[in-house]
Amino acid sequence: MAVTEKQLKANRENAKKGGVKTLEGKALVRLNALKHGLLSCEVLLARESAETLAELEVKLIAELRPQGELEIILVDRIVSNIWRLKRALMVERQTMEWEYTQAIAGNPDPFADLLPSLPQESEEQTERRAYRNMIASDYTEKIMRYEAAIERQIYKAVHELIRLQMARGGAKPPAPAAIDIDTPHEG
Template sequence: MGKRGPNTPESKAAVRHNALKHGLTSDAPVIPSESLAEWQRFLAGIIAGYEPVGRLETEHATMIASLMWRRRRVARFEVAVITANMESTEEDLQVAQAYGAGTLSKGPLPSIPPQTVAQHQQRRILPPPEDLDKIMKYEAHFHRMQLQTQHELEALQARRKGEHSPLARVDFTGPPLP
């Protein structure tokens, strides 16, 4: 099977920033909609909290900060999706009503009573399934990575101090029991 993905310099340039669209898979700690100064303050706070000694511990603390920052990004993405979905409710209802009446391209859209809009907005509190799947996938992934990295850092710090460090730590988080 041949190589998949972009082959020409033009196509490679075209897809270069795809990960920045929602920022969830971006390797950059700060994407265009975020503040570099805020990231630096956040990173400094996390590093100060862990008080790492040496390069390895500092790398772990930096990774924890990066994962926490990305989890914040997931939360912002979720809010943006829900907000956009709720804000489009009235127009979506107007278009649906005009389409059903056969008047979609024949003048202004019909008005929708505010209580009808509010009722339909309540049904849009959760993101659409494709966005909800993405949100849950990345939140779970970043959370697991953060816990694993925290456990590794804590073990490194315990060994450095001559304390006992468990060989493995198990995370028992999972779906609720029925």
């Protein structure tokens, strides 16, 4: 596509202006060449909103103000993990709703037919069992472990970003809080 003389003149005038001046503006345009960050595009699923992910990224870049490649990578990790955590929470809710629906829909104990002499469950008992099944489901437990792992990754990236920014600002960052809980097995 050919550039018109008018567009060329406008481009030259804009180039003389020197670009974005504020830190917020620089944070917003700094990654213009990247559609959704270094890692964020890898976390987006087909039915998820690229716009919502981009909004999250822009907000966190403006808030965290990364400078340099390592800080940019850490912010992108934070964005990716927050996105994954939101997805995990949605899956957890859907799983728990499904578990509850299955219990209420009359999918009770598979051995109920073997014990016909037992009295029928009251509606309240069915409700309690449904909630218990919903919370104690293997799927729900796995999702909750996954959420906890994602949260640890977010906190780790945030702490490292803070340490880097403190060091860049001339402050002495605190030592990382790492605790070795691996104990040798004595046999």
